[in-house]
Amino acid sequence: MTTTPTSRVRCDVAVVGESLIDIVVAADGTRRECVGGGPATLARGLGRLGMATTLLTTFGADPHGRAIDQELSRCGVRVIQAGRPAARTSTTITHLDRPGADAVDLRWDLAHTDVPACAHLHVGSLAVVRAPGAEDVARLVSCQDPDTTISYDVTVRPSVMGPRDTAIARIDEMISRSDIVKLSDADLAWLRPGERRGDGIRCLMSRGPAILVVTHGAAGAMGYTRSGSVRVRGHRVDVADAAEWGDTFMAGLLHALTGRDLLARGTDRRRLRTIGLDDLRGILRDANLGAARAITPACVPPAHIDALAAAG
Structure with a gap:
């Protein structure tokens, strides 16, 4: 059930960002609709x-x-309408026979920025870069209690992010405020064009996150800390698209970190910055397993999965 903003209700994780309906149109005109938006998918996971x-x-x-509202409530997520009343819900329309021709109708703002007391705050996707809500998200993060850990899931959608320079500045600023950052290899290439991957990773790590995770589709993920890096293999599951797996992987990552008391309120945040590579490898493996448990049934026929995952 949707509730009004309050700061008196405790929760483990507060997620801030857009929710929408993904409409997938097959070549024969068949339409399938799923609850989407990176933050909403993460919260559901x-x-x-x-x-x-x-x-x-x-x-x-x-x-x-x-x-x-019904889908998130069914999964046990408490929903707060933080924006101004919207006339209609945001949507994306994807035509499977026309790759790259997605139509995005995104409505996002953040009129209310009262976050319930939480152990961890997650922000993500287009909400960080899309005006008018982006500046409110940045203010919300900047005024969090020092004990609250922050995570950020970077999602690059150039067609709906506004001017490139502004978007990159907002992304870089959010990375600098975050303890845990996840992005895909495609996101990294867009953020640091023309650079070697290692140079791009070093640049992002220099901004301050304790843990940086780069996903590589079916090839798995790489985790980075100040002391080095580890790789874990991926799992084959039926998903609507690669983005859904990435969002749910982030849910698995937060779940794995919470299970080790690394995001608990009162925990010394320096523990994240001294995490060992063996521990990080175990966290990423658990994140994969958690994502496989949390993933929703595919919204498109399985025959399309490999092509979509390769594109993602």
Whole structure:
């Protein structure tokens, strides 16, 4: 059930960002609709993994909005309408026979920035770079209690992010404020064009995160700390697209860190900055397993999965 903003309810994780409906159109015109948006998908994954989760988001009082509210509530996620009342819910339309021709109708703002007391705050996706809510997200993060750990899931969608220079500045600033950062290899290439991967990684790590995770689709993921890096292999699962797996992997990552008391309120944040590579390898393996448990059934026929994953 959607609630009004309050700062008196405790939760383990508060997630801030957009929620929308992904509409996938097959070559024969068949349409399938799924609850989407990186932050909403992450929150749903955390709920499925049994974590107390609150999502601050925006959607309309229409059938799509009700579908989002019902799906998140079904997964145990507490939803706070943090934006101004929207006339309709955000959507993306993907035509499987026309790769790259997605139509995005995104409505995002953050009129209310009262975050329930939480052990961990996660921000992600387009909410960090999309005006008018991006500046509110940045302010919300900057005023968090020093004991609250922060994570950021970078998602690059150039067609809806606004001017490139502004988007990169906002992404870089959020990385500098975050303890844990995840992005895909495609996101990294967009952020640091023309650079070798190692140079791009060093640049992002120099901004301050304790843990940086770069996902590589079916090839798995790489985790980086000040002391080095580790690689874990991926799992083959039926998903609507690679982005859904990435969002749910982030849920698995937060779940694995929480299980080791690395995100608990009162925990010394320096523990994240001194984590050993063997521990990080175990965390990433558990993140993969958690994501496989939390993933939703595929919204497109399995025959399309490999092509979509390769593109992602």
